[in-house]
Amino acid sequence: MEKLSISDMAVFCKSKGFVYPNSEIYNGVSGLFDYGPLGTELKNNIKQDWWKTFVQERDDIYGLDGCILSHQDIWKSSGHVEFFEDIMVECTKCKERTRADNLIEDKLKIPAEGLNATDINKIIKENKLACPKCKSELKEAENFNLMFNTSIGPVQNNSSVSYLRPETAQLIFADFKAISETMRVKLPFGIAQAGKAFRNEISPRDFLFRTREFEQMEIEFFLRKDQHNKCPYLKQVQNIKINLLTAAQQKKKEKHKEIKINEMLKEKMLTEWHAYWLSISYKWFLDLGINKEKLRIREHLKKELSHYSSATFDIEYLFPMGWKEIHGNANRGNFDLMQHKKFSKENLDIFDEEAKQKILPEVIEPSQGLDRAFLSFMFDSYNFDKKRGNVVLKLHPKISPYKAAIFPLVNKLDNDARKVYNLLKKDLNCFYDTKGSIGKRYARMDEIGTPICITIDFQTKEDSTVTLRDRDTTKQVRIKVDELKDSILKILNK
Ligand code: GAP
Secondary structure, rough: OOOOOOOHHHHHHHOOOOEEEEEEHOOOOOOOOOOOOOHHHHHHHHHHHHHHHHHHHHOOEEEEEEOOOOOHHHHHHOOOHOOEEEEEEEOOOOOOEEEHHHHHHHHHHOOOOOOOHHHHHHHHHOOOOOOOOOOOEEEEEEEOOEEEEEEEOOOOOOHHHEEOOOOOOHHHHHHHHHHHHHHOOOEEEEEEEEEEOOOOOHOOOOOOOEEEEEEEEEEEEEEOHOOOOOOOHHHOOOOOOEOOOOOOHHOOOOOOOEEHHHHHOOOOOOOHHHHHHHHHHHHHHOOOOOHHHEEEEEEOOOHOOOOOEEEEEEEEEEOOOEEEEEEEEEEEEEHHHHHHHHOOOOOOOOOOOOEEEEEEOOEEEEEEEHHHHHHHHHHHHHHEEEEOOEEEEOOOOOOOOOEEEEEEHHHHHHHHEEEEEHHHOOOOEEEEEEOOHHHHHHHHHHOOOOOOEEEEOOHHHHOOEEEEEEOOOOEEEEEEEHHHHHHHHHHHHO
């Protein structure tokens, strides 16, 4: 199989232990997936690299691990309880409910995100769109709230109502006061959180792309209004080349163009700090090996912008089902802090030494979906090698589930091979395999993206050397056991 569809990828992920449909023994639940042994490793590696890059290697970002359940007022203040909705259409006969913009996009091949119910009803009528399941007539489009409701404590009443968080971001705003008081922060600074989010999607689809339980890795970067165009790191990013699809190009149905990020600044499409966060979020994908031809930045059209956002850009990946958002990057002003200040009656202003007064900062929000990152790395690395006759998953070594596999050439060498395995596995996630020919063992490791295979043979006994085989080139070199760990670490950090 050379060109993978999204369902082929789901089959591949299941067959290799990356991702399984949730509750499969009970026929599954739509929009829920479990990560298997290899998927868990890959997902954790992606998350760890993100955390290292955007939190640990910086001194202006603080980490947070907030609760999934919170006081209901967090979600009332943020607007989610009232407005976090998608538009759905229901079939008059079979009662199937479908996300209206998905139906229009699928049937008419036109973009439909951001359309209101009136526009949707008009398009459905004009084009005689029917139920995708039974082809019967559809009811008028209506709003559907995506929040998962629950209740906290043994007594169920109005005050026990709670929600599973639909984004990690609001916890950052809710804990903003605590973090700014305890961490001696100085504007500009950010708070990062990675964790689960839940949305009762009307039509979950495309495998991991739109699910009802997923993970986000989000940053809220707080700054004073007058700091937006004072980013000291601009030099580091201004020459990064990006594929950009502007709102104007979308209206004219033009394709994206490769530009440098500073051209966006010249056109005043966004502020300096926004350009910085957008470009380093884009670069993170390139640094982890994503094909630059399959990555682009798309500017939101006016009608897509939330009422509080002055500019939003998506990073999109070219999946088999087209260009799709994998990351959102918005200038949210001070909408969220202002809402929480109003509803909680807590003064969330912080004293700013430079401005010599208390202020309520604004934010730039880079919001990364972990499962969509996972899916883009899987598609991007998937190669079917005709010569080898097997899949080679060319994952960046930093994120591959296993860093090395260790094989004794024959069972007699098991003791010697286990010594090498034990030496490495304390520091690196390694796999030990004795079954089948060396060729078969190589192929199994290619398919799950293991960058290095190490074979222990009879020469190992004589001179303490092993063969190290590279997944992508299949080249083999002989290397001393003593030098093995350093050589592998060099490959992992390339
Ligand atoms: N705090 C802003 C926010 O949540 P969003 O565009 O709704 O913005 C951000 O979500 C990212 O979360 C998306 O770019 C995507 O990667 C991921 N995401 C959102 N909904 C998802 C879903 N149903 N399934 C998987 N990932 C999702």
